[in-house]
Amino acid sequence: MLTLTLRHLERDGLVSRTAYAEVPPRVEYALTTMGRSLIAPALALAGWAIEHVPAIEASRAAYGTQRDG
Structure with a gap:
């Protein structure tokens, strides 16, 4: 699931992927400029x-009471 999510973020231009020809294989991900532009809105939402x-x-409590009562 993590790999699929990272692929989608790369496809959408939010992260960049760098693969290194090493043993064991190593891959690094980094936010792109567009990805970094999401930091402020994400922090605001949080x-x-x-x-x-x-x-x-x-x-939620009121909803549960109404549904159960």
């Missing part, structure tokens, strides 16, 4: 999620 965890958990 911050939003952390800030809203209590409200999300309360909504």
